[in-house]
Every structure is written in structure tokens, then in C-alpha cells.
Amino acid sequence: MATHILTVNETTFKIHLKYMFIGTGSDGYAHQNGALADILSIRENDNIIFYVMNVGFFGIFKAVGNVFYDYNSYPNFNPQYLDSQLGGKTLTYRLRIKPFQVYKKFISEWDMMENPLHIKDNSIFNMQWSWIFKKLNANRGCLSIDNKEYTLFLENLRNNNSQIDNVYNYNYQDGILYPLNDDNIKYDINCTTEVPRTEDRLNRINIEEDLRILFTAKGNTHTILNKVLNPASNGNINFISNEVLCSFSERKMDLLLGTDQNKCLLIELKNYFVFNGNIYNQIKEYGRWVCAYKKQYNEIIPILILKAPRDVAKRKNSKYYKYLSKSDKENNITSIWYKDITSKINHAKVKLKNENIDKLSELEVYIFFTNMNDELIDFKKI
Template identity: 30%
Template sequence: MTHVFIVDTKTFKYHLEYMFAGTGASCDAPFLEDFNYQNPKKKKDGVPATSEKNIVAMIADISRVRPNDKIVFYLQGNNGKGKFYGVFKAAGTPFYDSNYNNYLSSEMGKDLNLRIRIEPDEVYANGVSEHKALDLLDGINHPSEMCWSLIYRKLKGNRGCTMITDYEADKLINKIRNENSNTVLDGTAFSYNTNQDKIITINESSQYEGDTNSVSIKDRLLVKCHRGNAFETHLQAYIVQNCLEQPLCDILLIEQEKATWIGNEVSCGVGMQRIDVVTVQEDNRSVRINIIELKDEEPYDSIITYQLPWYIDWVKNYWCPLYTGKEITIYPIVIAKKTNDRNRERFHNLSNTLVY
């Protein structure tokens, strides 16, 4: 799986020299250590519930990064002329570094309190322009072959860590290779040269010495649920963090050895439609796509009559054509608050009307 992290000309060199990627918010996440944290109403008094929701969404984003996943950097350029650089891979699991004494924040000019260590995979000097990567239609025979994950990210913004599909990743990385005539940089230590606008090799990497605290959301999720607070975003982060572990992998019918892709807030239209969680399991003969809808309330009819049909149609039109020759199974899954037997039976019967 491949993830794209956003950087700028000031921060990029530090990401490379200290070998980490990151995202984050201006607010901190004290609830990761103090599970019973009480949200104040005003920001001046701490982290309000709305701010907590925003940073938990970012925790969900970075939590999908697993060891050895590929990492590509998108360097924001002047006048919107950005470039994609790579390729690196995740070395370990994500961690939290509080904005209070946030490591390298003064050098970078910004706080990144959610991070992951990286190491070289196949590193190339030159980036490929956003225009070449996303706009050119050379070799595009069907809309499904366009890089929708990054196009939607560009349209909607506000996402410092974006997952892309394996098909999109293969195309993007091949374009980076072509931009560099397949010439990989030697060495294991790198920096970014602003004047040359390229990655360069250096003698050695700098030692990373920041805090590496856990981003586990489980205990905070339980507190939010028991208090009767909104917890849907926390549930999403928990699912992303634990869907390959027991008991969740059994509940979600995920075979660990076949799981190849995990996405959250998966955009599926130029509106604001997003699928909470998608998992893909693939082998040589078949593909299984789980569409997971999360609710912190009791399930209701429009999940079946509107949301899931929209998601299923989008997956069928934009993902399924890419799995030529393989048997494809789509599984819609709803995780919602407990309801009474009568409502559960009615919802179950309604779900039988889904066509996919």
C-alpha cells in the first residue's frame, strides 16, 4: 500500500535528513494519555470536542500506515505547481509527539504531532510534476484509470496524509521512475536541494530524537461511548488501527494474509461523499472489497436506500474494471449503535434489498 504525505520547500529537507513523515493539527491530543480528559467549550481552555474530532481524523489517516508501506512526498510548489518525490517506505508504526516541545518544529516552522519513521525504498532525485501525474491523459482508456484519490484530495484539500490505490501507486511511481530514466540514487542518507529542486545524497542521516508516544485510540473511544458523546471518528480510527487484529479481522471477515489495502474517508464523488473505511483482500484469482459504514447512533433506512448503493456503484464503476480476470466480491458492512430486536430485524430485512 502507498501513502502520500504533503510537505513544503522548508520542511522537506528535515523529513529527508531525519527520515520521518508526518501530519498533524495546531491542537494537541492530551486525551491519548488522559483518557478521561474533559473537553472545554473554548480553545483557550484546552481541546474542545470539535478540535478533538479533527485531530482524531488525522490519527485515523496516519494509523493506516503499516510497516513497509510505500511513502511518496508531495512537495507543494509556488502557484500550485507541486511535484511528487519518492520512493520511501514506513519503518515501524505511527506515533504521537506533542506540540509542546514538538521535535524540529522550530526548524520546520510548523508542528507535526503525528509522525512515522521512514527508510529508503527506491529514491529518485527528480520529482514528477502534478501536471504529468494527474492531468495528462496519455494511456488513459477509461475513467477508472485516472488517479482519483489525489484528484479528490486536491479538490477537497485539508489532508496531509492521503492513501492511494495500488493501481494509482503503480502508475505514479512509474512516472517518477520515467522522470529519472530509472536511475536510483545511491546511498541511504538524503536531503532536498531547493535551488536544484531535487533530492540529493548526503554523507549520513541525522539522528531522530523526538518522542514516540502511542496513538492508540481504544481507551478514549470507550470513554466517549460510555459518556454518550459522539464517537464516530474515534470508531473509525479504532477500526483502522485494529482491523487486521483479532477479534476485528474475524468480525469484518478479513483474512490477514490476503489484506492488501486499507482506506478511510475514501472519496467517491466530486461532492462530499466518503466511505468511512474500505478494505481490499486480493490473491491471484479473486478480490474482496469491504465497504464499511460506521455510525455512533442506531442504524436507519437511508444507509441502505441511499448511502451504500452510492458507494457500491462507485466501486463497481471505478475500481472493479481494474481487476481484469479476477472474481470480485463486494461486502457492505454496517457497524452501528445497538438497537432493539424489532429495529434490527427491520434493518436486516431492508438490507436484503441491496443489489451488488
């Protein structure tokens, strides 16, 4: 189970509480890959926390059902359901919620992140690093935090606070939550039927973001993805964080996945066949950071996923193919370009092992294959 923090303003927060839903998106945009990947990482019964800008954090709620799409999707609502009440704020991807442990008062950003009196044992290991680094990428409206950060958050939220009843819905006024409990006010169930991506579209990989979206949407339940995730050995995914940051130098990884076996899968995705020093340093430094600050993981597994190289060159003087001719393929003579990249990858595996980063396992590298319709069909470990 994971926890997700949704950033809202005071106007939209009242509507979220009244109609019991969350949403994310970018104003005026009917589609946004980053927002979609973020919200698709939410699973039913995950924890939901609201961060009200310039106020603080409120919670805790639970996710209900699946993500649905809302942008010119439902008759008589243009461009979206509850648009006028939301003040025109575009919330393209939405999900219903229910109360879990709802507290009357908020916890301020200062008390959650920076107040030394609220940092457990005055230890840097007990700081809200996910939220701190989220501030470096402030355009993100949905952030996932792990169980340790959630536990620290809950301890602070409960401090000098009062839990209120679980009711149909809530009201918000002057920094305080109140039970509204009006069963006549409900999210229109007829406006929850449009899926953000069909199964066919989810499996079609046109750009790198498509692969991230597939992992966030289908981690644990997708036979082809499980060739990489390897649940039999690594355990089932119980935490998904999309486009994660670490360190103030803004190092990024495409995905950080936690499992019920306390393993951490660090995944970097490339929609072409490539390897260089920047990719290596990215994997090394993020692995080092997780090793230092995420003590709950017993093993950190770095994974690089590349698109399979084009197979056979169609004309002479080509370069960026695995084989430069049919004859080369028949005799398994690979191109200089292909040999160079695979050599760099093999060297990187040895080099990363020699970095002696605690709990960091050997780099796993996979290539993915698509068919003529760009649909994902397989992964192969190299």
C-alpha cells in the same frame, strides 16, 4: 501493502528528508481524530510518497516501525521536537521512514493527474481517482492509494528520471533531491516512544471516530474486529483508506479496506442505532463507483456497523429502546421504533441486491456492544 501520500511544503520537506520521518496533524491542535486515523492505517514497509505543495510528487520511501505521538511529549522540546526547523508546523503524529526507490526529480500534479499523454491507454480507468477526490477534501494531509494507482504513479515517476542512491538522508534544493548521507543527523530515538493511544484507549468507543481509529490501527490483529472483517473468508487486510470520497458529489464512506484475496470491504460506521434512505444511497452509490472503477476487486462487500440499541427502558413513555419494559424483554416483544429500523434494514438488503451492481454482495449489518466503561466487547450480525 499500501501506499500513502503525505502533503508537505518546501520548508517541512527538507526536514522530513534530513531526519527521515513523516508526520501529520493540524496546527495548534494536540489531538486530531481524522489525522490519527489516516496515519494509523500505515503499516511497516508500506510505500511513502511526498507531495510538495505547488511543486510535485517525490518518492519512494518505506515506513519504519510504529506511529508515535509528539505534542508537549518530550522534555526540552516545546511543543514538539524539531518545531523551529519545521517553521512551527504542528506534526502531532509521526513515523520514521527509510529510502526505497528514491528518484531525483518530481512528477508534477499535472502529469500525474491530468496530462492525457501520461494517462495510460488514455483510459479513465487509469486515472488517479483517489488523489482527484482528495482535492475535494484538501485539508487532509495523508492519503492512501491502492496498488493499481501506485503502479501507475511509479511508471510516471520513472519517466525521464534518475534513481539516486539509498543513503542515510537527503537534501532538497530547487525541485531536486540530492543524497546528503550524513550519519550524524538522525531523528532522536528518545522522541519516538510516546504512543498516540494506549491499547485501553483504542478499545474505548465514545464517538464514531473512535471506531474508525480502532479499525485503522488494529485491522487484521484484533479478535473482536475480525468478527466483522472475517479474514478466514475475505483474506487479510492489505489496504486501508480512511474517510474515502468518490464522485464529484462528494459521496463518502468511513472506510474502504482491500484484502489479499482481492476483496473490497466498504464500511460505514454509526455510533447509534439508525437506518434511513441517506445511508442506503451512500452504500449503493459507493458500491457502484467501486464496481465501475476498481476493477481489481473480485467482490465488493458492503458493511454497515451500528451501535447496539439501548436494551430496556427505565421509565414509561420511553421510545428509543429495544424493549419498553422488562416484561417485554422476557416475552421478546420489541418496540415499534426497533421494529421499524430492523424492517428498513431488511428491506434495504433486498433492494440493494436488486440493484444488480456487479460484484456487490449482500449488505452485512452488525451492531457493536460496549461495557460500562465504553470498551468494545462484541459485534453481532443482524
